[in-house]
Amino acid sequence: MVKVNLWGSLRSATGGLTEVEVDAKNTGEMLKALAEKYPALDEIIEGGVSVAIDGLIYKEAWFTPIRPDSEVVLMPYMKGG
Amino acid sequence: MVTEYKEGAAGTEYSKRDFKVVGTRPPRPDGVDKVTGRALFGADLTAPGMLHATILRSPHAHARIVSIDISGALALDGVKAVVTSNDFVKQGSSGNQDTLDNCMARGKVFYDGHAVAAVAAVSVKVANEALKLIKVEYEVLPHVTDVDAGMLDSAPVLHEGRKFRNIPEGNNANVSGYWEFGHGDTDAGFAKADIIVERSFKTAATHQGYIEPHATLATMGPDGRGEIWACTQGHYMVRDMAAAFVGMDTSQLRVTPSEIGGGFGGKTTVYLEPVALALAKKSGRPVKMVMTREEVFRASGPTTSSSTDVKIGMTKDGRITAGQAKLRYQGGAYPNITAMLGAMTAFAAYDLDAVQTLAWNVLTNRPKQAAYRAPGAPMAIYAVESVVDELCQKLDLDPIDVRLMNAAKKGTLSSYGPTFDEIGLVATLEAAKAHPHYAAPLGPNQGRGVSCGFWFNFAGNTSVSMGINEDGTVSVIEGNPDIGGSRASISMMAAEELGIPFDKVRTIVGDTNSIGFNDVTDGSRVTFSVGLATIKAARAAIKNMCGRAAQVWGIDADAVDWVDGAAVPMGHNAGEFPPMTLAEIAKDSAKTGGPIAGHHEVNADGAGVSFGVHLVDVEVDPETGFTEIKRYTVFQDAGKAIHPDYVEGQMQGGAVQGIGWALNEEYIYGEDGKLQNAGFLDYRIPVASDLPMIDAVILEIPNPGHPYGVRGVGETGIVPPLAAVANGVSHAAGVRMTELPMSPPRILAAIDGAK
Amino acid sequence: MSKIHVSTSINGDAVEYLCDPSETLLDVLRNRVGLTGAKEGCGSGDCGACSVELDGRLVCSCLVLAAEAEGKEVSTVEGLADGEKLHVLQQKMLEHAALQCGICTPGILVAAKALLEKNPDPTETEVRYWLAGNLCRCTGYDKIIRAVMDAAAEMRGA
Structure with a gap:
């Protein structure tokens, strides 16, 4: 199981939780598991998210490995200038 | 200063090395073209049989389009084609549809200057005459241009019936986005504070202000194949958007980027390109479009305006106990995420137990905002850094000491979620504190301002290809428009990795058919991502060359190493052979297996975040309210400065754009919802005589995610100036300034109000 | 017409x-x-x-x-250039990395040349005011001013 921290406004999709646990060994599995467990997150994940693992931000990468003790943060998709 | 990293740790690309090319300052490869006038920018290309197209724009801030009659325009001699929204394909995603609707209004016009129709004719003059013959019937609607007014229940609704995601109850239909970030218990944090300051701030919308107006030249034959030439930050983006909007396969549209005359985020989207392509399709002729400066102001960019409430608690000795920010941004008539980025960055410089940021995006009758250098961060950090400064002032504490005491560092849980890895904020603050500028005496009516700044930096999809030529030189193709000297830094990294001199490498920006896909030049990503891909493409070529040497020597390929631009046997056991240089291997390449090339394609990760600290001395004339910048010093962590001149250039340029934002620049709307200052005379960007030299101090705290330690440097520099200048002005004028720009009338009013 | x-x-x-x-x-x-x-x-x-x-x-x-x-x-x-030989101002713009995007560079070069024809030894302030009509959005002017001052010095034989 990995602990996933969500940004605050996603609480409405998780029944008030900002930290949830899912079973996943990489980012793709994690996103799939999140969407299954919390269907309201599905649309947000489909719309694009970033994932920070141990402080590094990954955009759209399905196969980045996640260790059980990794710090995992779901972040919005970002665009710069 | 260099930090050691454990090789091979997760996410670690960096290893310490001695550089030969990186860190030097060679002249840029495109320099001579640019000082002789030879370089071709967006508007500089012509094609045989070319038509010129111009755009009819809405005179109203908000109106329903009842009907458009183009027959009069079509009947005019010399007019070859007219397009309206009917000539484009409906889009699958709301984001693309918004971009298309912004290129050509569908059903409604949302702002003064919104495109309604376009005419291609034999000359600009004829096209403009034809625009006058297009009859548009409008049903004028009430409008709103102010961010706070747009949130009121009484505000006119822009997109009736459109549902936006995750908007809490109690917000009106113009709120298109809502975000929350943070951690810890802010109530408990504020309870621990000895002092709390709570203030509201406003910033005006500013334009990226690139000197080159948008320009493009499109052709499309009856075979359905198209070509676009455009000044853009991302020609793959132009290809994908334009092809989708006119309904063609991307493979049939080739986009070639011109030299680009500034972008700063403003050229990360399309305005003219799909329109020119549709006109070329309809007319069967090449079509050129160039915006006027007025059009640039009215219908491209700008960034968001903002209204922000900040509350920060502090103990007597300067420790922040809690921080909270509520950010309301408007970025025109279509949804955007700039407020979200503001909420993520507002407190990024601080190590806080309790922090909360809430952000709203509000739709208004203004042009669709475009990214502008660290989008969202300057306004948010301006508000936070102003309050931190006021707390320091009230507690009589040194502003740098307080920032050092509360600074984010490795291991800090950031205000936007993840825990920071190696970051350079403390080193940057210490450099600022130790700099002579910080100890220099101030004169009468002068004040010194300090601010931190932060930007994430992005990475993303990148392709690089390089050919090893038979004469021992190297040709590199990258796919990101060079907006500030990146061809130089990419050539330097290729030369460094291959072990050859800089002048043996030439890097070009290829068209969309040259190499694989590349994300837009944005998010300070190019030196990081393209550099990373270049280094890895070079490593692929090196592996190939080591194999060639191994073949010639008759030893195992694994027994060959690459040192100083040559293949060498790895240790005595491999055999005794003199080094075989890149040039020697290249010369015989046809005989040893054919051409040698290297390429690398990656969706890069690991762009290290970047912090900066700015120091400014200002002098405020109490009689006129005029502010003069007396001295300015920028400190920024570059990870590793590949070409220090261009790193300094980014820091200086960002600082000056921020100074403009702080003191002069502002979109001014009348009661009628029309932009009143759509020109460089009335929208005044800083000129040479407004400024002193901008001292730039580069720090190098290597980014673990890049082989050479590079961090993006392009955006962070625009973040601190807003608060740095505001804090300086507040000290000089003796009154806390809370609205940007701090134009002379606003400063005078604040001084009078404080009396 | x-x-x-x-x-x-x-x-x-x-x-x-x-x-x-x-x-x-x-x-x-x-x-x-x-x-x-x-x-x-x-x-x-x-x-x-x-x-x-x-x-x-x-x-x-x-x-x-x-x-x-x-x-x-x-x-x-x-x-400005004489065949293959760049004008001193052009050379100094390159040496000082005084351009980023380069769109303002032709105008700055022409304006700076006009200045140095009238005033071969301008102060920094004089250069800044003379070039106040030439907008540059990339550089913050720092390196441009240095390039023009350096070119002026070289042209004076200093």
């Missing part, structure tokens, strides 16, 4: 063109003569990207009618 016939000199070459009465010198340079070094950043004389010299006087070519060039000498950025 009939066109106007103009005989002029551009960068030392005799040039003739026909233009509309309403056409600007910038339009003609770019669209009829094929010299695209001068840029149109604003069309209203605010940005200086179209700077050229007209009989030695620094002007925004977007504010000059093409017909006004009759019998005069026009100098543009294309005429």
Whole structure:
């Protein structure tokens, strides 16, 4: 199981939780598991998210490995200038 | 200063090395073209049989389009084609549809200057005459241009019936986005504070202000194949958007980027390109479009305006106990995420137990905002850094000491979620504190301002290809428009990795058919991502060359190493052979297996975040309210400065754009919802005589995610100036300034109000 | 509307063109003569990207009618270098990395040349005020000012 921290406004999709646990060994599995467990997150994940693992931000990468003790943060998709 | 990293740790690309090319300052490869006038920018290309197209724009801030009659325009001699929204394909995603609707209004016009129709004719003059013959019937609607007014229940609704995601109850239909970030218990944090300051701030919308107006030249034959030439930050983006909007396969549209005359985020989207392509399709002729400066102001960019409430608690000795920010941004008539980025960055410089940021995006009758250098961060950090400064002032504490005491560092849980890895904020603050500028005496009516700044930096999809030529030189193709000297830094990294001199490498920006896909030049990503891909493409070529040497020597390929631009046997056991240089291997390449090339394609990760600290001395004339910048010093962590001149250039340029934002620049709307200052005379960007030299101090705290330690440097520099200048002005004028720009009338009013 | 016939000199070459009465010198340079070094950043004389010299006087070519060039000498950025040899100002702009995107560079070079013809030893303040009509959005002007000062010093033989 990995602990996933969500940004605050996603609480409405998780029944008030900002930290949830899912079973996943990489980012793709994690996103799939999140969407299954919390269907309201599905649309947000489909719309694009970033994932920070141990402080590094990954955009759209399905196969980045996640260790059980990794710090995992779901972040919005970002665009710069 | 260099930090050691454990090789091979997760996410670690960096290893310490001695550089030969990186860190030097060679002249840029495109320099001579640019000082002789030879370089071709967006508007500089012509094609045989070319038509010129111009755009009819809405005179109203908000109106329903009842009907458009183009027959009069079509009947005019010399007019070859007219397009309206009917000539484009409906889009699958709301984001693309918004971009298309912004290129050509569908059903409604949302702002003064919104495109309604376009005419291609034999000359600009004829096209403009034809625009006058297009009859548009409008049903004028009430409008709103102010961010706070747009949130009121009484505000006119822009997109009736459109549902936006995750908007809490109690917000009106113009709120298109809502975000929350943070951690810890802010109530408990504020309870621990000895002092709390709570203030509201406003910033005006500013334009990226690139000197080159948008320009493009499109052709499309009856075979359905198209070509676009455009000044853009991302020609793959132009290809994908334009092809989708006119309904063609991307493979049939080739986009070639011109030299680009500034972008700063403003050229990360399309305005003219799909329109020119549709006109070329309809007319069967090449079509050129160039915006006027007025059009640039009215219908491209700008960034968001903002209204922000900040509350920060502090103990007597300067420790922040809690921080909270509520950010309301408007970025025109279509949804955007700039407020979200503001909420993520507002407190990024601080190590806080309790922090909360809430952000709203509000739709208004203004042009669709475009990214502008660290989008969202300057306004948010301006508000936070102003309050931190006021707390320091009230507690009589040194502003740098307080920032050092509360600074984010490795291991800090950031205000936007993840825990920071190696970051350079403390080193940057210490450099600022130790700099002579910080100890220099101030004169009468002068004040010194300090601010931190932060930007994430992005990475993303990148392709690089390089050919090893038979004469021992190297040709590199990258796919990101060079907006500030990146061809130089990419050539330097290729030369460094291959072990050859800089002048043996030439890097070009290829068209969309040259190499694989590349994300837009944005998010300070190019030196990081393209550099990373270049280094890895070079490593692929090196592996190939080591194999060639191994073949010639008759030893195992694994027994060959690459040192100083040559293949060498790895240790005595491999055999005794003199080094075989890149040039020697290249010369015989046809005989040893054919051409040698290297390429690398990656969706890069690991762009290290970047912090900066700015120091400014200002002098405020109490009689006129005029502010003069007396001295300015920028400190920024570059990870590793590949070409220090261009790193300094980014820091200086960002600082000056921020100074403009702080003191002069502002979109001014009348009661009628029309932009009143759509020109460089009335929208005044800083000129040479407004400024002193901008001292730039580069720090190098290597980014673990890049082989050479590079961090993006392009955006962070625009973040601190807003608060740095505001804090300086507040000290000089003796009154806390809370609205940007701090134009002379606003400063005078604040001084009078404080009396 | 009939066109106007103009005989002029551009960068030392005799040039003739026909233009509309309403056409600007910038339009003609770019669209009829094929010299695209001068840029149109604003069309209203605010940005200086179209700077050229007209009989030695620094002007925004977007504010000059093409017909006004009759019998005069026009100098543009294309005429700065002598064959393969760059002008000192061009060389110094490169050495000081005084350009990023380069769109303002032709106008800055022409304006700086006009300054140094009048005042070979300008102070930093004089350079800043002279170039105040040439907008640059990339550099913050720092490296441009240094390049012009350095070029002035070299041209004086200092």
